[in-house]
Amino acid sequence: MLKLKTTQSLFKSVISKHRNLLKFCYFLMALVIVSCGDKMNSQEKEEENTVNSESEVSQTTTSKTILFFGDSITAGYGLEDTTEAFPTLIESKIDSLGLDYEVINSGLSGETSAGGKSRIAWVLKQDIDIFVLELGANDGLRGVALSETRANLQAIIDAVQLKSPQTKIILAGMQMPPNMGQEYTSNFKAIFYDLAEENELTFIPFILENVGGVKELNQNDGIHPNVEGHKIVAENVWEVLSTVVEKES
Structure with a gap:
């Protein structure tokens, strides 16, 4: 009788341990499932964030760039609000037409062709689709040798073409007043x-x-255009620039 009770007790103990083991196994399985679910959710979120980031990058890099590289005329010297300078007027025109271009005003008052040559490398660190070159007036007003002005402008053109052969260059012509002498x-x-x-x-x-x-x-x-003058300058530039923009679009 004592032996039977001992056997029954031992059997109950085994059953109890087995049940505890099963409970532990169920708990472990549940933990694994939850962990895998969290990991999958984490991966899905990470993939979603990656897609969103790539989409954002794509959206921010689709627009093309027009850069105006010039002197005080481009910079809008003397205007109370430099946003009234012709590059900004061009930008407003482009926006109104729904064209995907960013306009950068890289005009510097007092800039000569030599000054432009010295800073062109820094300007070309960014991607440029259309490069509008407006320099030379200050050379003429200061009596810089014509050969030097020509060489500097050519050096700027060469630098742009070397850095980015696909960049379209627009050269803005300049003239001196008659009192400088006919020749x-x-x-x-x-x-x-x-x-x-x-x-x-x-x-x-x-x-x-x-x-x-x-x-x-x-x-x-x-010498420097006022607000109304810049509106006409913008028209002069847009008449030519628009043909390049149409080809680029």
């Missing part, structure tokens, strides 16, 4: 025509067309 005035004007032809560049014959020398369209210095 100097003619030779200065010819620099831009020659560079445009030799480098096969899109050309704006005279960026200040219908503005230069017109008193009511310039500031008191008689």
Whole structure:
């Protein structure tokens, strides 16, 4: 009888341990399932975040860039609000047409062709689709040798083409007032025509067309366009730039 009770007790003990083991196994399985579920959710979220990030990058890198590289005319010298300078007016025009372009104003008041040559490498650190070159006026006003102005402008053009052969370059022509002398005035004007032809560049014959020398369209210095003057300059530039934008789009 004692032996039977001992056997029964031992059997109950085994059953109890077995039940505990089963409970532990169920708990372990549940823990694994939850863990796997969390891991899958984590992976799904990570993949979703990656897709969203790639989408955001794609959206931010789809727009093309137009960079205006020039002097005080481009910079909007003398205007109370530089957003009234022609590059910003061009940007507003582009936005109104729903074109996917970012406009960068890289104008610097007082800039000469030599100054532009010295800073072009820094400017070219960014991707540029259309490069509008507007320099040379300060060279003429300071009496810089025409050969030097020409060489500097050519160096800027070469730098852009070397860095990014696919970048479209638009050269803005400049002219000097008649009081500089007929020979100097003619030779200065010819620099831009020659560079445009030799480098096969899109050309704006005279960026200040219908503005230069017109008193009511310039500031008191008689050189820099006022607000109304910049509106006309923007029209002069857009007439040529629009043909390049259409080809790029």
